[in-house]
Amino acid sequence: MPDPTDPAAAEPPAPRGPRPPGTLRIGSIAGIDVLITSSWIIVAALISVGFAPRIEIEQPGLGVWKYVAGFVFAVVLYLSVLLHEASHAIVAQRLGYGVTSITLHFLGGMTEIDGASRRPRHEFWIAVVGPLTSIAVGAVALGASFLIPDGLVQVAIEALAAANLVIGVLNLVPGLPLDGGRVLKALVWGASGNQHRATLVAGWGGRLAALALLVWPLVQEPLIGVEPTLMDIVLVFILGLFLWTGATAAMAHARIRERLPALVARPLARRTLTVPEDLPLGEAVRRAQEAQAGSIVTIAPDGSPRGIVSEAAVTAMPEDRRPWVPVSAVTRAMEAGLSLPADVAGEELILAISRRPAEEYLLVEPDGQIYGVLSTADVDRAFRANAAG
Known part of the structure; x- marks a missing residue:
């Protein structure tokens, strides 16, 4: 049992x-x-x-x-x-x-x-x-x-x-x-x-x-x-x-x-800005830069997370098009495995990422509040630093 x-x-x-x-x-x-x-x-x-x-x-x-x-x-x-x-x-x-x-x-x-x-x-x-x-x-x-x-x-x-x-x-x-x-x-x-x-x-x-x-x-x-x-x-x-x-x-x-x-998700998380799905991408990026946020999450009218904005997709989008494109166009919808506890760490963190490979994960507190976004690139850098240390 x-x-x-x-x-x-x-x-x-x-x-x-x-x-x-x-x-x-x-x-x-x-x-x-x-x-x-x-x-x-x-x-x-x-x-x-x-x-x-x-x-x-x-x-x-x-x-x-x-x-x-x-x-x-x-x-x-x-x-x-x-x-x-x-x-x-x-x-x-x-x-x-x-x-x-x-x-x-x-x-x-x-x-x-x-x-x-x-x-x-x-x-x-x-x-x-x-x-x-x-x-x-x-x-x-x-x-x-x-x-x-x-x-x-x-x-x-x-x-x-x-x-x-x-x-x-x-x-x-x-x-x-x-x-x-x-x-x-x-x-x-x-x-x-x-x-x-x-x-x-x-x-x-x-x-x-x-x-x-x-x-x-x-x-x-x-x-x-x-x-x-x-x-x-x-x-x-x-x-x-x-x-x-x-x-x-x-x-x-x-x-x-x-x-x-020593590999803990919480300190690796990027500060996150929450925006509505229909907000123009250019405005979402401007607000993120103003708030010094390293990630953007779209939310529904009730405040529940709907998706994580892909950093790679934003970078690939020409700046002159961003004011005319909704932020939802470069957002990955929330799916099973893309939301992780903010305190996930160690082998549990590595196992969670290997089960559901993605570029970013949403970290949430026990009460459901959004803590931040975890990038696999940041996890990889921290993992290599720990393994070499």
Whole structure:
């Protein structure tokens, strides 16, 4: 259930944005889009080819159908990956977070959740439920394999069990960007009270895991007596690179987020002049200059805001035309997401802007009074100054 003490828990879900390029929507779970990338087709083909010899041993003479059977196994395997990701998404929704999409790709899956976790226990449960789901699927498949007669189906279920158990256990490795890294982050965050320090610790865990993975082909033969193949080396390199870059990105984001609390909308707001919609633009600009206002908002007769005058549109309008053009001609009508609380700050501010991209936003007080207009150009300058400071 959503936590009633969290203000964001009552927020409506973010509007769906455009689908990322290179993805295909195949359905939805609990209102969440399920997407696949073009790389999924590649990995499904590789699984099909890799599983085909095992199928040939169990059921000779299938010919090209052994590759079809291998592809079916790839689909079933990724359905279990989808269960892993869906568990993340559903728990996040239950805790009051918006979930944009679930994407299946070359290395597994990804669940896009709006914003960072607000509490350590949220981070913990959203993260740990995925590996636990994979382990549960693996355990059920392993148990079922003892009840099914020898043959192709049993081989497929045994492989499904092994894959899910490996996925579940490996995802519990305590290093970002793995789920285990998020579990470690939650534990350190809960113990220290510092989310950013916890992310750095979990990020270093991910880097160490990446280095250990890259070293594995060098020690594999002495330790277990099996010489690594070229495919083993390539796979280890890809996974190690994935872990290292993911951990490094998480650490960089943590350093930026540490400075986000200093990003506050109120002091960045421009003084605002309110004018009726039918006022000539030239007169509106003259009044704004006289009042030393950096923005103009049009209002209805009852005083409610109707739109924000676009600075870019005013600049583009020739001065000799301004006396003959109503200010409404260069005004962007107020729409959902263009009005923000005057006290919005930090990550909440960045998230609000990313949900509804625009050049200007209207800042309003809790009683509905207009405080000012926030320009994304001003936010961007302040963000870069904070990140570099």
